[in-house]
Amino acid sequence: MEQPMENGEVENGNVLFSKDSMENDVPKEDRVIRKAKRLTKLSPRKDDPPVVNGNLPPVSVKNMRKSRMGLGRGLPKKGGAGGKGTWGAPGSELYETSETQDAHDPNYDSEKEEDIVVETVKPPIQENDLVQVVEPILKEYLECGDTEDVLSSLQEMNLGENAHKLPEMAVSLALDRKAHHRELTSILISDLYGNILSQDDVAKGFDQLLAGLTDLSLDAPDAPNVIGQFIARAVADDCLPPKYVASYKGKVDCPHARTALDKADVLLSMKHGIVRLDNVWGMGGGNRPVKYLIKKMVLLLKEYLSSGDIAEATRCLKELEVPHFNHELVYEATVMVIEDSSERAADMMVKLLKSLYETNIISIDQMKMGFKRIFENIADISIDVPSAYNLLDRFGTKLHAAGALPTSTYNEMPNRGRKRFVSEGDGGRIKEDPPLH
Missing domain, CATH: 1.25.40.180 (Serine Threonine Protein Phosphatase 5, Tetratricopeptide repeat)
Incomplete structure (x- = not known):
């Protein structure tokens, strides 16, 4: 049998000491006195006030605005508008909308993001590609005469600085066509003016036509007179300023260009010329x-x-x-x-x-x-x-x-409405119609 040690008891082979016996063995002056620590979730920061003798600063942790998670700058949430479950900033109800922009809001509709259309700016069409893209549209217009279709097609493109090429190309296509197509071309220039074309674009387009009139006259001998009629009609439609023709006086050396400008000047100078120019191409089609x-x-x-x-x-x-x-x-x-x-x-x-x-x-x-x-x-x-x-x-x-x-x-050919019969003695034969003479 195990014998108990001094100031202790033996239990299951282990020596147990009582609390009193342990305190009596260690002198009082040698005992280590430990104070209980109050753990906080705050970590020390550079701007925190120093802890003096283990005491917290005068401002209690409970009333501090700093995040207890060690995050943030200690500023009020949402600019003082409160957080979840609060009323928000005063007057914020005046600016409420039917759709919330906060992805964490229960009323947030994520499907609205799919409806957002991102507009992309198309690169301008290069001058070399302009004829290949625009000329089929103009030719189709001369067949159907629908200016709305041309306008919608051109608005989908970025013509950039080449917008003045439109009047030049349209008039060039109409030179070797009939008066009806020339009338359609004048209507097209008038309808595109203000939407696709500016007055400077129209003027620059006719400047290019006058500059290349010598080459155009090789294929269309009547080109100077036709260009003059187009210029006069554009002035009557307010697509060109009235001073356009006068600005060329004394500055043109090409005889074909002078013929075109003289033709336009005569048409604009005649009595009631602006009104008559509505039918400068005649009435056709x-x-x-x-x-x-x-x-x-x-x-x-x-x-x-x-x-x-x-x-x-x-x-x-x-x-x-x-x-x-x-x-x-x-x-x-x-x-x-x-x-x-x-x-x-x-x-x-x-x-x-x-x-x-x-x-x-x-x-x-x-x-x-x-x-x-x-x-x-x-x-x-x-x-x-x-x-x-x-x-x-x-x-x-x-x-x-x-x-x-x-x-x-x-097969839908109608039949004769009534058969003409001869007398009964002829056996009811159908009387033939007289032959063609």
Whole structure:
């Protein structure tokens, strides 16, 4: 058995000393007195007041504005507007919006970021690439005449310092075209002015045209007069200042440029010249009255029946510049065949319509529209020409055999409204219509 040591007890092989015995063994003067430390989360900083004799500075940690995490500069949060769960700065409710900009706010909508469109500035088009980019747009405009389409296409580009090239290119394309296209070009310059072009751009464009007029005259001998008309029209449309022509007096050595400026000066100097310049290119295309166009087409067909010249009839139809109204020619030609009631007139009209159809001067839609108008009015035509149904059927058959009348339209050919029978003794045979003479 284990014997207990002095001032101690033995338990499970371990010697246990009581607190009293330990204190009695160490003298009081040799005891180490330790004071309890109060741990804080603050770490010492350079600007913190010194700790004297283990005491904290007069300002308590509880009331300090410094972050207890050791972060920040000790300034009030949000400029004094408070933090989470506070009312915010006084008067901040006046500036509240329906959308919050704080990504940590529960009401923040992250999908709004996807709707933000970042505008990028396109590099300006180089002068070498300008013709390749802009010329197809101008050519398409001369076919359709839609200035809004041209404007939207050009606004998507960055023309930079090459904007003055637009009037120069547009007028150059119109030199070898018809008066209708020149009118469209003048309208285009007027519509682009103020949106794409400035007055200086238009003036600089015409300066370039006058400088290169000698070369333009080689391909278009009438270029000086045409350029003069363009200048006068631009002045009338307020795209050029009235002093533009006068600024060149006595400063031009090129005879072609002098001719152009003299032409513009004459047009601007005549009585009521500004008003008359609205029709400087004449009235062409669809601007003409419908009665005038019908009269011209009837005259064209009558001259063709007399001469039989298909080329001349084609030229006259092209000069009218109304491809959307060519169905009227088909209608008038068919009516003329029915009224003439002769094989010669029918054969000649078949040759003309076949030629116009094969050269795509009269489109398939215009051909269909012309015959549908005949189908709708054949009842009225038959009042004056009783055999109109039979004559129309024979003419349509010839035209279909020549390949100028679509099958779908030919199948819609109207039948005679009433069959004429002979006496019962003839067995109910249908009485034939009189032959064409």
